[in-house]
Amino acid sequence: MLVIVKDSYDEISREAAQIVEDRLRRKPNLVLGLATGSTPLGLYRELIRMHKEEGLDFSRVTTFNLDEYVGLRPGHDQSYHYFMRENLFKHINIPEGQTHVPDGMAGDIDAFCDWYEAEIAKRGGIDVQILGIGANGHIAFNEPGSSLGSRTRVKTLTDMTRVDNARFFATATDVPKYAITMGVGTIMEAKELILLANGAGKADAIRAAVEGPLTCQCPASVVQLHRKTFVIVTRDSASALNGRYPGTWKSSISLER
Ligand code: PGA
Secondary structure, three states, rough: OOOEOOOOOOHHHHHHHHHHHHHHHOOOOOOEEOOOOOOHHHHHHHHHHHHHHHOOOOOOEEEOOOEOEEEEEEEEOOHHHHHHHHHHHHHHOOEEEEEEOOOOOOOOHHHHHHHHHHHHHHHHOEEEEEEEOOOOOOOOOEOOOOOOOOEEEEOOOOEEEEEEHHHHHOOHHHOOEEOOOOOOOHHHOOEEEEEEEEEEHOOOOOOHHOOOOOOOOOOHHHHOOOOOEEEEEEEOOOOOOOOOOOOOOOHHHHHHH
């Protein structure tokens, strides 16, 4: 695990974008795992800029999103389908058929989850997975207590997550109770992980993830077992960490492996 501490949100966004760009230039048919939430927005903005100004080519990329609310249509403005379309897909040259977001309206959710896992496997697995982290230590919608070997499935959202996400909905009761989410085990099979955190509100979760015990009470702590994870955080998100960490991945090539 390489922990990178930067001064600002723009810098963590750029740092993450540079890693994605590097991997994409090396492998044009990259399989990219994507996340929603406020944290990856800056990364997506930077990737869009790289596409428009520097010709970064997404035409052969395949994407798989981490999660989606159960019961929201793809056109709902709080669905993760909508989020991805508005914040990334419509601004880059990725064919729609190469993007995958879990289907929150699936009639047979279990069958859908199996299909989603099989689709990832068919493409040789996820090369680079982007992750945010919840204030409670969740990754995707794997809430505290999630099995560390879990696969794509339905999870019940915790009250804390529903309160955290209520800011995006008209009323708190509109926040769905369930979501389809890649499992912790699914995420761990990605070849590289990029975990992003911004703001002091994530400091405790980042400490638990990076330096705490490996526990399902902080699903993000599983990244300690991953062979190639970048944790890219702002100084305030890193404020509860005890270790000393570098400021960029390019000067840390030996740590990168
Ligand atoms: P945020 O959410 O990026 O909106 O803070 C992250 C998460 O809950 O995983």
